Amino acid sequence: MKKSYLGIGILSMIAGLLMLFSPDAWIKVVVILLGLAAIVNGCFNLFYVRRIFDDDYFRRSIIVRGLLSLVVGLVAVILPLALATAIWTAMVYMLAAYLLVSAALELYASLRLRSSGVDTKPYYGEIVGSIILAVILFIIPAQVGIVLVRICGALLVLSGLGVIFWQWRNRGVEHYLHKKVRD
Numbered sequence: 001m002k003k004s005y006l007g008i009g010i011l012s013m014i015a016g017l018l019m020l021f022s023p024d025a026w027i028k029v030v031v032i033l034l035g036l037a038a039i040v041n042g043c044f045n046l047f048y049v050r051r052i053f054d055d056d057y058f059r060r061s062i063i064v065r066g067l068l069s070l071v072v073g074l075v076a077v078i079l080p081l082a083l084a085t086a087i088w089t090a091m092v093y094m095l096a097a098y099l100l101v102s103a104a105l106e107l108y109a110s111l112r113l114r115s116s117g118v119d120t121k122p123y124y125g126e127i128v129g130s131i132i133l134a135v136i137l138f139i140i141p142a143q144v145g146i147v148l149v150r151i152c153g154a155l156l157v158l159s160g161l162g163v164i165f166w167q168w169r170n171r172g173v174e175h176y177l178h179k180k181v182r183d
Contacts, residue, residue: 002167005163005166005167006163006164006167008160008163009160009161009162009163009164009167010160010164011160012156012157012159012160012163013156013157013160013161013164014160015153015156016152016153016154016155016156016157016158016159016160017153017157018153019149019150019152019153019156020150020153020154020157021153023146023149023150023153024146026149026153027092027140027149031076031091031092031095032076032077034076034095034133035072035073035074035075035076035077035091035095036073036077037073038069038070038072038073038076038095038098039069039070039073039074039077040073041066041069041073041102042065042066042067042068042069042070042071042073043066043070044066045062045063045065045066045069046062046063046066046067046070049062049066049109050062050063050066052113052118053112053113053116053118055112055116057112058109058112058113061105061108061109061112062105062109064105065102065105065106065109068098068101068102068105069098069102072094072095072098075091075094076091076094076095079091092137092140093137093138095134095137096133096134096135096137096138097134099130099131099133099134099137100130100131100134102130103126103127103130103131103134106123106126106127106130107127109123110123110124110127136148
């Protein structure tokens, strides 16, 4: 039995239970994590991505995107911790809007890169992911979003149970195969 898979199963169950029984707390955790990710993304854009391509328009769009990421990330982390619950809803909408603007700037930058012959397929994945996450964030503050979080929590609990059961069921097989390889 692999302990890493067992740990993943247990963590999935814990996250799923949190999503099921306390969706508001889960949304707060996600907002803070998205804020931290925006800070990291902003630093990455400012210190690395803007140097990839020697084009003033590209650099300006990446600088704007990086600074926007830093500001939104800092606000998403600091403001909700300092203020009341009403800020959470505003932060969720602000993060969603940021993701849409970021996707538009990323699309512009990737089109500029593509015109110079650079492979831009990885950027399109980030663009689509940002748009999907923005749509989800626009839905979350509504009652539909809470139900959606709870459904995802139930699915996460079930997948965690499935991983744990699969590991338990195959615990002897792995030991047998490892013994056969040594012999």
